[in-house]
Amino acid sequence: MHAAEAANYALIATIVLLAAHVVQLLIQKRRKRAPKVAKPTSQFLQDAAPVLIVFASVTGTSRKLAGRLREALAKAGRASIVVDAAKPQLDPWDELLNGDSRDCAVLVSTVHGGLAPEPSRRLLVEELDDIAADHRVGQGALRGRRFAVLGCGSTAYDPARFCTAARVTEKTLRKLGAARVASQRLDDTEETEETYALWENRVVAAFSRPQVRGEQKPRKVKLEKTHRVSDSSDEEAPQKKKSVTDVEDMGAALGEKEEEKKAKGPKDMVTQSQAKALKKEGYKLIGGHSAVKLCRWTKHQLRGRGGCYKHTFYGITSYQCMEATPSLACANKCVFCWRHHKNPVATEWKWKSDDPAMIVAEAVRLHVAMINECRGVPGVLEERWREAHTVRHCALSLVGEPIMYPRINELIGELHARKISSFLVTNAQFPEAIRTLRPVTQLYVSVDAPNKDDLEEVDRPLFRDAWERLRESLVILREKKQRTVARLTLVKGHNEGDIAGYAELIALGEPTLVEVKGVTFCGKSDASDLTMANCPWHHEVEAFCKELAARIAKDHPSCPTYEVACAHKHSVSVLLARCDQLKAPDGTWDTWIDYDRFHALAASGEPFTVEDYKAPCPPWALLGAAEDGFDPSDTRMYKKKANGKSR
Ligand SMILES: Cc1cc2nc3c(=O)[nH]c(=O)nc-3n(C[C@H](O)[C@H](O)[C@H](O)COP(=O)(O)O)c2cc1C
Numbered sequence: 001m002h003a004a005e006a007a008n009y010a011l012i013a014t015i016v017l018l019a020a021h022v023v024q025l026l027i028q029k030r031r032k033r034a035p036k037v038a039k040p041t042s043q044f045l046q047d048a049a050p051v052l053i054v055f056a057s058v059t060g061t062s063r064k065l066a067g068r069l070r071e072a073l074a075k076a077g078r079a080s081i082v083v084d085a086a087k088p089q090l091d092p093w094d095e096l097l098n099g100d101s102r103d104c105a106v107l108v109s110t111v112h113g114g115l116a117p118e119p120s121r122r123l124l125v126e127e128l129d130d131i132a133a134d135h136r137v138g139q140g141a142l143r144g145r146r147f148a149v150l151g152c153g154s155t156a157y158d159p160a161r162f163c164t165a166a167r168v169t170e171k172t173l174r175k176l177g178a179a180r181v182a183s184q185r186l187d188d189t190e191e192t193e194e195t196y197a198l199w200e201n202r203v204v205a206a207f208s209r210p211q212v213r214g215e216q217k218p219r220k221v222k223l224e225k226t227h228r229v230s231d232s233s234d235e236e237a238p239q240k241k242k243s244v245t246d247v248e249d250m251g252a253a254l255g256e257k258e259e260e261k262k263a264k265g266p267k268d269m270v271t272q273s274q275a276k277a278l279k280k281e282g283y284k285l286i287g288g289h290s291a292v293k294l295c296r297w298t299k300h301q302l303r304g305r306g307g308c309y310k311h312t313f314y315g316i317t318s319y320q321c322m323e324a325t326p327s328l329a330c331a332n333k334c335v336f337c338w339r340h341h342k343n344p345v346a347t348e349w350k351w352k353s354d355d356p357a358m359i360v361a362e363a364v365r366l367h368v369a370m371i372n373e374c375r376g377v378p379g380v381l382e383e384r385w386r387e388a389h390t391v392r393h394c395a396l397s398l399v400g401e402p403i404m405y406p407r408i409n410e411l412i413g414e415l416h417a418r419k420i421s422s423f424l425v426t427n428a429q430f431p432e433a434i435r436t437l438r439p440v441t442q443l444y445v446s447v448d449a450p451n452k453d454d455l456e457e458v459d460r461p462l463f464r465d466a467w468e469r470l471r472e473s474l475v476i477l478r479e480k481k482q483r484t485v486a487r488l489t490l491v492k493g494h495n496e497g498d499i500a501g502y503a504e505l506i507a508l509g510e511p512t513l514v515e516v517k518g519v520t521f522c523g524k525s526d527a528s529d530l531t532m533a534n535c536p537w538h539h540e541v542e543a544f545c546k547e548l549a550a551r552i553a554k555d556h557p558s559c560p561t562y563e564v565a566c567a568h569k570h571s572v573s574v575l576l577a578r579c580d581q582l583k584a585p586d587g588t589w590d591t592w593i594d595y596d597r598f599h600a601l602a603a604s605g606e607p608f609t610v611e612d613y614k615a616p617c618p619p620w621a622l623l624g625a626a627e628d629g630f631d632p633s634d635t636r637m638y639k640k641k642a643n644g645k646s647r
């Protein structure tokens with residue numbers, strides 16, 4: 001070998017050695033940087049104190065998900081304790097500070113004003129704040145503890161307050177030095193299953209192994225679901241370098257997402273999980289935003305066991321009545337909503353609109369199909385069953401807010417063209433839509449509370465100016481020439497106290513009728529804490545009505561006079577009517593409706609008034625009648641009391 005060749009080989013060997021050394025150094029450096037991920041050990045799972053799962057819920061979502069997380073952790077071998085922040089059986093913060101527990105998951109919803117629900121607020125906000133402010137424990141009091149946060153919220157409410165309760169809790173926990181392992185926000189206007197599952201996986205993975213270095217770093221949040229908020233907790237995190245992706249890309253991603261949304265066009269109103277929940281409750285969904293359901297009174301009267309209060313008060317045939325809605329969404333979350341908030345909420349129409357003719361045709365088809373299914377039911381009267389195939393009335397009050405549907409006037413036209421009467425109920429949040437509404441057989445405005453505070457409490461409205469909207473709706477109601485109704489639902493302990501407030505609202509709208517109904521208990525639900533104790537007795541509703549009529553006369557002398565006309569004891573409903581419009585000179589009442597006359601008037605295109613289509617009310621429907629509002633042509637069934645005696 002030449003000397004030059006040997007030198008070359010030596011040089012190459014040196015380079016190779018150097019390169020190998022550099023690679024080794026790099027590998028070592030990388031190894032140093034990478035956090036040591038301790039593998040899940042059965043020893044850790046065996047020894048670890050339970051994870052504390054704290055939830056604060058108003059309509060049950062966080063409660064349900066807390067249960068799911070508990071099951072998922074249990075599957076992974078990690079024990080946990082679920083704590084309801086509204087009535088905690090133990091103090092989770094004390095456990096974290098002084099006990100063996102080192103891990104916690106907080107699931108919190110946001111309610112009115114962007115706050116955590118009462119009374120959970122005490123534990124989640126005030127007590128945590130107290131700890132953070134306590135100089136004896138110090139800001140790093142929760143160092144070495146881990147936490148996960150899940151916010152349940154809705155962008156249908158003020159987007160600036162989206163999941164603010166979760167953000168506040170997270171901020172305080174981080175201020176106290178706890179390490180965040182996962183954070184997510186769920187928006188109830190969207191499908192949330194996938195997002196929740198991602199969060200759950202992350203929490204289970206983190207809590208199935210001991211704490212590792214590197215866990216302190218804020219995790220990158222999935223942009224898709226969280227772009228609506230700037231996560232304020234990041235601002236105060238102890239290890240604070242904001243990731244460029246978190247801030248700049250978030251803006252870009254948001255822009256792209258909005259573009260994408262625009263390109264896709266409006267989405268369907270009902271998410272898959274909402275559709276599933278509604279179907280489970282017997283709703284037949286039509287297109288993207290409408291539904292129909294067979295009312296229990298329809299079935300009742302098919303069996304000759306009496307009609308609903310609208311049969312008693314206005315002469316509808318309950319077994320020919322279809323209960324439907326063209327908008328499953330509404331702008332409230334009322335405490336007495338018997339739909340248990342399985343429907344979407346929104347302040348404006350932002351979905352694809354279906355054709356009104358299709359909605360009516362489908363509603364009738366599905367309703368008739370449900371009638372067909374009643375044939376074999378014991379007690380169904382053959383003749384009524386046949387007649388029931390012709391729909392004569394439509395109660396647009398099933399669920400949601402019918403006047404949100406932008407083509408509501410065309411839909412009403414479709415109903416009237418089929419000689420189907422229209423009873424439309426609105427929750428008084430869209431005054432402009434009330435103004436432009438074409439004549440309906442009977443137009444209802446729900447008056448759920450006598451003053452602003454009670455309205456906020458009972459309706460839990462999305463609009464901040466809900467009270468003003470209600471008042472404006474009533475003013476518009478006064479301008480209507482056809483039959484109008486103020487519908488009151490009395491909930492003991494919530495909205496029945498301020499009679500003067502109701503009198504003022506009635507004087508504002510001067511409706512033809514005031515329907516007062518005691519709230520009905522529709523079973524225990526997470527969506528509402530109502531019990532039988534909140535349901536007034538019939539005699540209490542009657543007394544309320546008499547007092548209301550007297551109060552209107554006394555406080556508002558220029559307002560038309562009202563008197564109690566009818567009552568339907570079975571549904572705890574009493575009717576007040578305007579004497580000038582519906583009381584005959586001989587003292588009898590004309591609260592019933594001449595439906596044929598109404599259709600003729602509506603088709604004529606000429607103006608018409610309440611008096612033009614009124615009809616006499618039978619004596620059995622009047623207050624004080626021995627029948628208690630029960631049609632004597634039907635057979636009354638008495639419920640047996642627990643002691644075996646009949647009522
Ligand atoms: C009265 C009321 C007010 C609400 N206000 C807000 C709000 O300000 N911000 C928000 O993100 N979500 C708000 N929401 C939506 C709820 O947080 C959301 O529906 C959540 O899924 C409820 O969870 P929960 O069932 O565990 O209470 C509100 C809901 C109600 C009933």
Ligand code: SF4
Nearest residue numbers: 295308318321323395
């Ligand atoms: S008016 Fe209402 S309660 Fe009466 S039958 Fe129709 S849907 Fe049922």
